[in-house]
Each structure stands twice: as structure tokens, then as C-alpha cells.
Amino acid sequence: MKLESFFKFLKAKDFMIIFFDSAFYIVGIYSFYNIPILLPLPVILIAILMKFSKRYDRNYATEISYQLIEFLNYINSNLSIGMSFEHAILSYEKDRYSSFDNPMKIRFEKLINAIKMGVSQEQLLNVLETVFPIRDTKRFSSMLIQSMKTGANQSYIVSITLDKLYIKHKTESEIQTILYQKKTEQMILCMAPMVIILMIRNMSPDYLMPLYSDLLGRIIMTFSFSLLVVMKLVSKKIIQIEI
Secondary structure (H helix, E strand, C coil), rough: CCCHHHHHHCHHHHHHHHHHHHHHHHHHHHHHHHCCCCHHHHHHHHHHHHHHHHHHHHHHHHHHHHHHHHHHHHHHHHHHCCCHHHHHHHHHHHHHHHHHHHHHHHHHHHHHHHHHCCCCHHHHHHHHHHHHHCCCHHHHHHHHHCCCCCCCCCHHHHHHHHHHHHHHHHHHHHHHHHHHHHHHHHHHHHHHHHHHHHHHHHCCCCCCCHHHHCCCHHHHHHHHHHHHHHHHHHHHHCCCCCC
């Protein structure tokens, strides 16, 4: 995967959330343990890369979903005027091929080659799942295969799929906006105890010194930081919603 392709599917909100998460652990370790920030850096870097990867996968799936909507819109328009499913795909490829990025061109060529080889529509739909590798495509393929067996109108099936995708994207967009606000509030609340500790340590260094030097103090600080991390993870799990 090219670096520019990787960052293409990451948004400003993703960088902000990852920055807050990184700051939470760096400032937390520094404030609760009074040790150099660079000490846990390798572990933090690995966690950051894992977060980038998860957010990339989610945003990539969203981008593929938008491409699927555009594809189905075009196919539905052609089916409604009596064009076959295969010819509608060929027409879409002819009109939109120049706007595809390189990965999409490679995937779509498999679909065109399958049509030229004269494969069955069921096999063609299996290839379509590799062109748009998301769950929505599999559901659409399954519905279209069933319509072929029952003799249902294919244009109607495509229209139903489009309606569901539109509703899903609208709902997901609204939820993501709310979640981003909640995550920002969550991070501010989680950072508050660390900021207080750093303020007390700077204003009165001797006041907290027993917590950093004595065994009992280290146990108390470890328990406190562990409790804060657990609360952060639990609150994150509570607001995590999958559509």
C-alpha cells in the first residue's frame, strides 16, 4: 500500500482523535510516574499505527460504499430503459473509467473481462463483490441472485438497495458527528486529572514527591492511572456504535 493512498482515506477528525489518545498516554505516564516521556514511546507508536489502520479500514469502506452507490445509480438508470445488466456495466465502464483511481481500474477490469468471457450473471455478481469489497455488495448480490430465481424485476432490486444505502449513509454521518463531539468531551475529562497533577507538581514539587519515591506511593499512582485507563476504555466502548 502506497503512503499517499494510505493517508488519502484518513480525515482531519481521525488525526485529532489519534492525537488526543497519544497525548492521554504520554501525559498520563509522565504525570503519574514522573519518568521521561520517551521511555514508553515504542509502545505508543505501535498503538498509534494500529489506530491509523483501523480508521483507514473504516474510511476506505465508506469510500467504496460511495463508489457502489454511484455504480448502482448508473446501472439502475440503464436497467430502467431496458438495457441488460451486463451492457449497463459496460456502459458504466466506458463513461467513468477515466475517473477511476488505479486500484479501482484494476478491480473493474476483472469485471469487464468476466463479461467478455460470457460468464453467468451469478458468477458476474461474485466478481462484482471483489470490485466493491464491502458487506453491502454481498447483500446486493444475494438479493439480485434471488430475483433471478424468482423472476423479480432487477431494476426494482437495485432501487431498494440504493434507498437502503442512502438511509445508511445519512444515519452514519449524523452518528459520526455526534460521536466525534462525545469523544472530544471524553478526552477533555480524561485529561483533567493529569493536568491537575502537573499543576500541583509544578506549584509544590515536595507535596507529591512521596507518591513518586515510596513503594506505597507508586502502587497508589499505578492503581489511579490504571483506573483512569479502564474508565477511558469503558466510556469509549459505551459510545462505540456500528451501523
